[in-house]
Amino acid sequence: xxxxxxxxxxxxxxxxxxxxxxxxxxxxxxxxxxxxxxxxxxxxxxxxxxxxxxxxxxxxxxxxxxxxxxxxxxxxxxxxxxxxxxxxxxxxxxxxxxxxxxxxxxxxxxxxxxxxxxxxxxxxxxxxxxxxxxxxxxxxxxxxxxxxxxxxxxxxxxxxxxxxxxxxxxxxxxxxxxxxxxxxxxxxxxxxxxxxxxxxxxxxxxxxxxxxxxxxxxxxxxxxxxxxxxxxxxxxxx
Amino acid sequence: xxxxxxxxxxxxxxxxxxxxxxxxxxxxxxxxxxxxxxxxxxxxxxxxxxxxxxxxxxxxxxxxxxxxxxxxxx
Numbered sequence: 001x002x003x004x005x006x007x008x009x010x011x012x013x014x015x016x017x018x019x020x021x022x023x024x025x026x027x028x029x030x031x032x033x034x035x036x037x038x039x040x041x042x043x044x045x046x047x048x049x050x051x052x053x054x055x056x057x058x059x060x061x062x063x064x065x066x067x068x069x070x071x072x073x074x075x076x077x078x079x080x081x082x083x084x085x086x087x088x089x090x091x092x093x094x095x096x097x098x099x100x101x102x103x104x105x106x107x108x109x110x111x112x113x114x115x116x117x118x119x120x121x122x123x124x125x126x127x128x129x130x131x132x133x134x135x136x137x138x139x140x141x142x143x144x145x146x147x148x149x150x151x152x153x154x155x156x157x158x159x160x161x162x163x164x165x166x167x168x169x170x171x172x173x174x175x176x177x178x179x180x181x182x183x184x185x186x187x188x189x190x191x192x193x194x195x196x197x198x199x200x201x202x203x204x205x206x207x208x209x210x211x212x213x214x215x216x217x218x219x220x221x222x223x224x225x226x227x228x229x230x231x232x233x234x235x236x237x238x
Numbered sequence: 239x240x241x242x243x244x245x246x247x248x249x250x251x252x253x254x255x256x257x258x259x260x261x262x263x264x265x266x267x268x269x270x271x272x273x274x275x276x277x278x279x280x281x282x283x284x285x286x287x288x289x290x291x292x293x294x295x296x297x298x299x300x301x302x303x304x305x306x307x308x309x310x311x312x
Contacts, residue, residue: 033283037279049279050275056286103290110281111278221297232304236311
């Protein structure tokens with residue numbers, strides 16, 4: 001099942017693609033910071049100039065969602081055909097996803113303090129994202145409680161599948177059914193095609209892409225690190 | 239009398255607006271709210287960059303520890 005992927009990841013075309021992908025990530029970030037701070041934004045009520053923060057805050061959560069989606073797919077692949085590298089990759093995806101989630105939470109608190117009047121407003125999406133992060137933190141804790149690696153990997157893969165489903169409901173479905181301060185939920189307009197102006201749309205959309213790429217980049221670096229460490233330990237103690 | 243009462247009424251009616259602007263521009267969130275809340279965007283970006291750089295330093299320290307363990311156990 002994995003032989004095709006092994007060939008792809010070892011090929012030269014893949015390393016060229018990675019270089020290209022990293023250059024695009026950096027270019028997107030330069031574009032976002034440069035254009036995002038300088039484009040002409042009219043002062044709308046309450047938000048005023050802080051609407052620019054949507055470019056930097058929302059993609060953090062999208063990056064986290066993407067990494068958790070990748071972890072979910074890899075968990076299923078692990079349960080179908082176990083392989084220790086996939087287990088390492090799942091762990092690193094969750095670790096980096098948690099970092100993105102934490103940053104998203106912190107930046108959200110800063111934004112809320114100035115526009116919604118409090119660092120932790122009684123908003124359902126805030127609570128839902130906090131619960132999601134706690135669920136994935138519990139995944140990290142779960143992994144430390146096992147000694148035997150195969151058992152650890154199997155049970156944490158099952159837990160990961162449940163956590164992803166919980167995240168899907170908590171972050172995407174539940175806030176739309178309840179009253180919420182967040183755009184797109186509780187009857188508020190969303191940052192979609194009809195609600196976003198033509199000037200901010202390309203910046204926002206490229207930010208979504210750039211943060212997702214950055215998340216994959218960091219997870220990839222961490223995965224290679226942990227994999228090398230594992231291989232070295234194997235070589236020393238076997 | 240009527241003129242005096244109407245003038246008094248007008249003066250009292252301004253009391254209604256005293257409740258506005260409470261909590262504006264004091265404390266840290268007040269500072270972020272000056273200049274049309276542009277500084278919120280700056281603080282968001284700085285948080286993200288500082289967060290990522292701290293994470294990089296954390297990864298680097300972990301790598302250094304691994305390298306040290308490897309060279310000791312050789």
